[in-house]
Amino acid sequence: MSSPSEVLDEGRNCWRIARADRLGLIIDAEAYFKAVKEAILEARHTVYLIGWDFDTRIKFEPEGSTLDGPNKLGTFLRWIDKSRPDLQVYVLKWDLGAIQSLGRGTTPLAILDWMTSNRIHFKLDGAHPKAAAHHQKIVVIDDILAFCGGIDMTADRWDTREHKDNDPRRRRPSGRRYGPWHDASTIVTGDVAKALGDLARERWLWASGEKLEPPPDRPSIWPASLEPTLSDVDVAIARTIPEFEDRKAVREIEAFYLNAIASAKHTIYCESQYFAARCIAEAMAARLKEKSGPEIVIVNPESADGFLEAVTMDTARYRLLKLVREADIHDRFRIYTPVTREGEPIYVHAKITVVDDRLLRVGSSNFNNRSMGFDTECDLIVEAQAGRKGVQGIRDTITAIRDDLLTEHLGRKPAEVGALVREHGSLIAAIESLRGKGRTLVPYEPDEPAGIEEALAENDLFDPEAPPSWSKRLLGIFR
Template sequence: MTQSILVPDDTCWTVEEAARFAVIVDAADYYRFAKEAMLKARHRVFLIGWDFDARIELEPEAQTVGGPNRVGRFMEWLAQERPELDVRVLKWDIGILRSLGRGETPAFLLHWLMPKGIDFRLDSAHPTTSAHHMKILVVDDALAFCGGIDMTMGRWDTREHHEGRPGRHTPRGKPLPPWHDVTTCVTGAAARGLAVLAAHRWFWATGEELEPVPPTEPHWPTGLVADFEDIPIGIARTLPRYEERAHVNEILGATYAIIRAAERFLYIESQYLASRRICEVLMERLEEPDGPEIVVINPETADGWLEAKAMDTARVRMIRLLMEADVHDRFRIYYPVNAAGTPIYVHAKIMFADDRALKVGSANINNRSMGYDSECDIVVDAVAHPERRAAVARVRDGLLAEHLGRSAAEVREALERTNGSLIELIDTLNSTDRKHLVPLRPRELSLGEELFAESDAADPIRPVGLRRILRSLTQRAPVRQIRQMRRRRIEARNARRQHLG
């Protein structure tokens, strides 16, 4: 009997039954469903995030759900109209600097922080330079959203990712580029499990213990189709060691388990590809004679100067390592573009092993997400259930269809024609006259970029002090090591060419 991927205290924190479970792709749907769920709340609305921008519109093109449209005004209105409702917001404390940087005035932020029916707190319960990266919304402890989408500027988009979409703009009206993201919605014991995690976060941040709310029937959002019903799901976390709290890296364990469970292919969407530990497991699979294909979807480049400097340089190194290990030609990495050729930014964090398993949440494939920041992922293992495996396949095929500008039916038919090869499927359906995938080629790095990528400052996996970060940036010891790596890379490339004839 095949062992389950879901192992409490190893690959997940807990396994809970989800009465309904849906994967929601892109923020246009998520914002609408979230607003409707909050409007139907009876006891508590609890929003936890890396970032919030009170100025953004939940439905920027056509409002279909009642109440104010801007997220800040909506939360205020909800608390004032329903004084019996417990409305709480928990935001990463250093994220307040991002708010100032994007144009929110101190007076505007102060208005948010003043008591007015919303219990708004900044969460500082983390090591120096660590981030609270979870994105969770819990309604009445009965329905919860968990994934990679923050309610902040630049996230809203539809699955079409049209050029010049009018709803895709800053609060001041400046157009924004296409953006691809994923979250989930759950009910049942799984929602209560996420409510317990939210209560833990509140306690760590404030020292206040929250009581569960009275049992309430969940109000499933109108128009949201459940991908699964009555299915056990794993809730997996990353938590850095902090004060008396122990280090937790269940997401790393889940990632290893999913990679090792794949038989035909791994399909991965992630904002980054920067974790050496994860890439080493991928390399092992590529070196196997009958191992799986590995297809990765990334953005063309990271969002922001510092992220690009750290994550893109690390990605170049990871791609090189994977290409060197790819002696059987089973690895591809792409970035998506819309029909006009504009790159679509990939912020999604979702992974599939065949039609058996999926993992979706806030964790990227970088060191921070595996040990340094707080993260939450949902894990599904459909190993012995044909109906659940079919549902996993439908979610995966829908994502591929979105990126290729095709229907899910076309993707399924192509996968059958190619005998289950994702690489051949993409080669067959990829066409530049519509949305498509562009191969991502590694560039040459300067010695300075190699040094930065090798430093703790680039992408730490454990909490480190500022002194160590500064020392790692200034030390010269890695220079000889990097030059040796370059020589080994050239030798490996020549050996691979010789192997392939």
């Protein structure tokens, strides 16, 4: 594999490495929803919206609109269609099937309204193996600006970084409240945005058979509500694509994870919706057995969202944590759940990995088997490579991002985390010294699973690593 200072390898653990004039890390959907609307307002030629799900009833700004145009996604797109006669909008949503769609409120009906225009194009993407998911969350504006990460433009996602208890703004379109939700995405300009435009056009071709042409060049844009995190930096795009018909499998994300874990010198910090991928757990276990291996900190939700996911993913997490903890002979592993000031668990949907001060990954992939080879995923990665211009600034920024995330989870001041890491020489020791009552990180202790839960976790029916075994099992069930 690559040397410890150079993990990224185009064509093996990433698809392309392209320059970003500016890159911003977006934490939580309050900032994301507003920035996406700002960007669409600046679009002149094409907008690509690619997602696992869209709900046209969601509000960009639940506390009241400060931007032009309607505040709800569906009515805003209809307004954009009328006010931007040269703009083409392409909406690509995972085709989860007609039966499942019946449970998603008025979304399908609202989408039909868009089809009265010849400038708003909507497709359900079923170009995937049976029961696989198109899990990418990508927005591209005129090939000059793009968003890529883990935030879906659907219900139950909007929240602020404060994750306030009983926040009245956290409401579904039905009016029902939902709990605190932690998420993340990125925004990029430059060549990497154009590369994401290429990816979007490829996805549209798979779904529709229609080949789209790139938009003409135009000056760069940037949402006024966001500050760039990095400038003039190389960004890698890593993908998971399952084998389907004549399309070959792509497992760049899995390769990156394994290379990144193997390369870590001091710390691996991860936020993920799940901890259910055996390959990840085994790679971490191998490093924990080493005398001078890295500390590993994982931030997970208390439980997966939904009954079936909880049974499957939480049971898999129980089994894999047993494997990892048995390997942790030097006491360098921790897994935490964030809670609000009043102790309510915050759901972790963010997908972030920080390795030392050298690697930052943000995307759609989770630590589960599906993200390694069965679902369609897309991550962005920044590496601080030794000898490159500005490398120390990149390293400082990657460290600051990790500390800023921990500041949010621990309810502390920004300077405290970094100062204590330096004082203790240990990320885990710093976290432990800062944990307390109220807003904090709570050590996760799994309940022992029941027999049926063990049985589900033992097979690959709900979290398969690749299409073939899944397809055979699925056909057997519905035959």
